[in-house]
Amino acid sequence: GDSVTQMEGPVTLSEEAFLTINCTYTATGYPSLFWYVQYPGEGLQLLLKATKADDKGSNKGFEATYRKETTSFHLEKGSVQVSDSAVYFCALSESNNAGNMLTFGGGTRLMVKP
């Protein structure tokens, strides 16, 4: 079955540091890939997505590239801010899966210190 694996957290960085959160997946078809962010006490918000190989999703300074050859979708940001502290979830959705069911990774908590 489908699965998503993320690096375990917490990841603790100083403000303006470079961020990478690794995500790899296994899927039977050609999935769409997503990064969601969850701020404390809130639901998930879509951060970015990519629907096919070599696509790059980007938003709010974050970016991730859909790498089919390495089955990866690593999240990066060049300079993190304290306000980026949250839990980040990598997820996939099979394009042929009725109902757009999402498979989530375990989440990675990011803590940015001033």
Place this chain on the structure above:
Amino acid sequence: GAVVSQHPSWVICKSGTSVKIECRSLDFQATTMFWYRQFPKQSLMLMATSNEGSKATYEQGVEKDKFLINHASLTLSTLTVTSAHPEDSSFYICSASGSSSYNEQFFGPGTRLTVL
């Protein structure tokens, strides 16, 4: 656009009571709604998938008689936790997907349930 709301955002109840959580898509028609459960510092666990006008499809290990799901309209789905017990305390999150939102779900803000 694509806003999903949940109500209530936080509920505390006594053991043995039933609690209903509403999930609404405010500006689009949600042909499919999903209910997730999230334990502290863990990922989301899909509980069930519901299509408007149909019975919900529950994931393995989720008791359908315990977690009643109704998706009566294209903008509303409800999750009722029946005879709640302390182990049902959790963060419940719904999401909605419309026929035009290919492979994308829009998430509600979540409902924190505490059963005393």
